[in-house]
Amino acid sequence: MFTLKSKTDNVKNANEGKPMDRKIKKLENLDYWFTLSRVAALGSMNKAAEELNIDVSSVSNKIRVLEKALGYELVERKSHSSFLTAQGESVLKAIFPLVEEFTYTLNQICREDKEPRQTIKVNVSNGLLELVICWINQFSQLYPDVDFELTDNKSEDLGHQLGFDIAVFANFSQRPPGECRDLGVAPTYMAASKEYLSKHPIRSPEDLKRCRIVSCYNWNCGQRFLYGPHGTENIPLSWGSFFGLDNSTSLLYAVKKGLGIGWGVPVYMCQEDFNNGTLVRLFEPYESAGFHFYMAVGTHRLSGIRKEFLDFFLSSWKREFKGYKTHAPCYALR
Structure with missing residues (x-):
């Protein structure tokens, strides 16, 4: 005889013999939670309905059931979009x-004897896209039957962080669920194009x-410094x-086009430009x-x-970033 032991078998139940609370019963429907996660990821009930091949009303009703059971709203509904509330994001x-x-386990159980094409989902900071695209191209030459989805995680909306195999970020508010590991630091410099410097000679910070300073406006620091x-x-x-x-x-594009002097230009994005003279680093070693x-x-x-791709990714990262050190403090973009 096959039996399953529940985690709560040894816990005394004060309501033993009574029917399960209806609210809890409604919250146990994983399909409703999966529907909510797709609305969060896509930012739209219409898009979620299209992806799940169900009516928009069905999507809305499933979320309403969860909201009614919990006693608060999970989704903020607008005319053309839907976003998680603060409580919805937390839950x-x-x-x-x-x-x-659960979804992953079901897919493993239901997969056919013939291994289907697999999709690896990667989510990285905007400035890493070019590097990661090169690594994916190299990996695809070794494993041509693998599909990829690569997205930019500069948005802090939780919906953009769900459902990825690998995510790289420089801001803990962008952290998706899952194991987290430290990848290390990378410096940024002040830089300008030769064209800009020919018109605006720079000999000291006073100049x-x-x-014009060109920079990401959302650095999480109140004042811009040169760090020695x-x-x-x-x-x-x-x-x-x-x-x-x-x-x-x-x-980087604005600095190369001569719109001003860049502050916070990541070295991993511009090292080639320094080497070929397209850009000039200013105030070294600051x-x-x-x-x-x-x-x-x-x-x-x-x-x-x-797992093969994770190992390949980490190896590529180590090879690209192993020589980088910084004496400046490390901040994050808001």
């Missing part, structure tokens, strides 16, 4: 690992007062005008604020081709 962060593990090696003073910066962008890729990167791995156990 889904707690419940999603269970939903993902920046007549220049240990034993030297940090230099607070002043500038004539400011051009703010919300990601490192746009920052640095701007550094990045500290972390990796989260999906809550389901990575095995097979996913």
